[in-house]
Amino acid sequence: MKIIDLRTMRGPSYWSVKHLKLIVMKVDLEDLAGKWSNAIPGLASRLTKLLPGVGQPCPTPDSSKQKLKYPPLTLEQLTDGEPMCHVIQHVALELQRLAGMPVYWGKSYPSAHEEGVEFVVFSYQEERAGRVAARAAVEIVDALCQKQKVDIKPIITELHNIREEEFFGPSTYSIVAEAVSRNIPYIRLKNTSVIQLGYGVNQKRIQATTSTNTAFFAVDIAGNKNRTKAMLADAGIPVPRGTTVYSIEELRTAIEELGFPIVTKPLDGNHGKGASINITDWKTAQTGFKEAQVYSRAVIVEQFIEGFDHRLLVVNGQLVAAAKRKPASVLGDGKSTIQELIDQVNQDPRRGEGHEKVLTKITADKHTMAILEARDLTLKSVLPEGEELFLKSTANISTGGTATDVTDLVHPYNVLLAERAAGIIGLDICGIDLLTSDIAIPLNESRGAVIEVNAAPGFRMHISPAEGLPRNVAAPVVDMLFPRGTPSRIPIMAVTGTNGKTTTTRMLAHMVAAQGYKVGFTTTDGIYIQGNQLEQGDCTGGKAQSLYCVTPR
Structure with missing residues (x-):
């Protein structure tokens, strides 16, 4: 078998209006043309042994019809006989699922005009992973038909690496999903992790949980733990006493002043990297100092505050969630x-x-x-x-920690304290870490302290806590970027036909511009914005349709 053509669909297409991310593969079956799975001795058992998940049903049944939404390819079906391209389709889907990408929809069709040629259509989560899975599926099925040994581990590893490189993290995904639920379009800017929500002058951008509203100086302050602590202390927010050291000698002096137990952490660290807590002896203090210096030459040494680790999330000046974290x-x-x-x-x-x-x-x-x-x-x-x-000495979710939602237990004093801290640093999306024996008791009464303020805080502990109620913390972010009633799109028209597309586009652009709008359009001449040519050449066709967009006056 060989692949004749491999295409990627992004959006509604001839193959499906509902499923927007599709790989369309045209396969020449060659010697296997006209043969079904039951014509290859042992193929059914070899395939289900290599990929047991092929025969496992989708975890989401269609209860209204009392049948599986996406039926699996079972051993019985393979033994009775299935078209070879139908087998390829299921293998391509299963490879992606094994790499952590839950995709289930697919179809296979014989070509109407080419003997022995079929189309395989299946869903993908990440485009590059879908194309790798397509090629691998053909190779795997071909090898199994020839009774050759197949090692899928390198394939799964490659697909998993692609997923880790390209798929949205849980925080970004939650914001994008919330935006999509409100009919706000999104795209990922090329070769970046920046996501654009909306079009034209109405667009906003996010990167992880920083947004176009996030001030650079606020991120800079939050990244400097000493400066953050000083600003909070000046505003009357309880913080642990401490200092910054650069050498073992300075570490010894700091410990003589503060006493044990202490905490060491890098001055410019994040996600708990290089942090060591509850240090009670000199040997461990030296080790903690060296681990912190892996990430920063300057190391913070401060008092260890007894209590449980809590993360309070403030968005647009309001507390939206709180979680008790456990290492x-x-x-x-x-x-x-x-x-x-x-x-x-x-x-x-x-x-x-x-x-x-x-x-x-x-x-x-x-x-x-x-x-x-x-x-x-x-x-x-x-x-x-x-x-x-x-x-672990820190309770970060990324190092295996767990979180319990405690949003409804936070004392009003602690709510005000968190919202003040976010405002003092100037962050629109802010994660505040504090230690306290009980979040339901005012921090000044429990002898707790704010230990850190984070820009770009993770949402995973709030949207999927190990215990407690999940919180839709993405909703207030989208509310902040696109207040109710605020437009996220701009008018866009597409012009198609045989002759006269460019003339029609120019005429429409002129009519709209005469009404005082800013207009951009593409034609066979190039790309124009407000009557100025930005790029010369034929900018029509599949990649740049003859269209124009308008923005408000």
């Missing part, structure tokens, strides 16, 4: 080793690699090994039944 941990059962307990925790279907799922798998990195060594433990040690072991 990655395992619970002893008296018989399993620490590594076995980690493996058991990682079997939770909610855990995945990176940001592909709501929780991240726990890994025993250098930081974990240092924690174990400090307690005279190894990965082969057996924890007593009921003993909980924290494997």
Whole structure:
């Protein structure tokens, strides 16, 4: 078999109006033309053994019809006989699903005019991954038909890497999904992680959870923990005492002044990288200092505040969610080793690699090994039944931590404190980390403290907490960018036909411009905005239709 043509559909197409992201592959079956799966001895068993998920149903049944929305390709069907391109379609979908991209829709059609040629159409989540899956599916099915061994691990790894590189993170995805639900269009700007919401003068842009409303100076302040702490302290917000050190000698002096326990963290760090908490001895303090200097020459040394880690999310000056965070941990059962307990925790279907799922798998990195060594433990040690072991010193979700929603428990004083902190730093989307024994008690009474203010805070702990109510924190972000009633689009017209498209486009542009609007259009002559030619050449056809757009006067 060989691929004759491979195309990517983006939006409604001849193949489907409902499914907007499609790979359309034209396959020449060659020697397998006219043969179905039952004509190849052992193909059914080899395929289902290699890809067991091919025969597993989509997890979302269509309850109205009491049947599966996307029927699987079962061993029984393969044994009875299925068209070869139908098999290719299911393999391409399953490869993507194994790489963390849940896609299910597909079709296969014989070519009306070419003998032995068929079309395979299937959904993709990431364009590049869909094209890789298409080629791999043809190669896999062809190899299985010839009884050759197939190793799918490199393919899945490549697809997973593509997903991690190109798919929206959970925070970005939540904002995009909320925008789409309000009929606000979006595009990803080429070769960037910047997402444009809306068109023309009505467009807004986001990058992760920073927006066009996010002030650069506010991000700069939040990135400098010393400056942040000083500004908060001046405004009467409780923060831990501390200082910045650059050497082991300065570290010793700082500890003599502050006393144990302490915290060390890089001055310009984020996501908990290089941070060590509850340090109670000189040896551990030196280790924490060195780990922090991996990320910043300047290291913050401050008092360790007793209490639980909380993240309060403020959007557009209002508290929208709060979560109690817990570092990655395992619970002893008296018989399993620490590594076995980690493996058991990682079997939770909610855990995945990176940001592909709501929780991240726990890994025993250098930081974990240092924690174990400090307690005279190894990965082969057996924890007593009921003993909980924290494997990280910070409660970040990206290192395997979990979160419990506590939005409804936050004391009004703490709500005001969080909103003030965001306003002092100047962030429109702000994550405030604080330590307190009880978020329902005013921070000044619980002897808690604000330990950090974050620009571009992650939303994952709020939209998919391990426990508690999920919070739609993307909604207030879209409300901020596009207040109700605010337009997100501009009028766009497409001109098509055989002759006279350019003349018609110019005439329409002239009519609209005469009404005082700013007009841009493309023709066979080039691209024009407000009557000025920006680019010369034929800018019509599939990639740049003969169209024009208008923006308000």
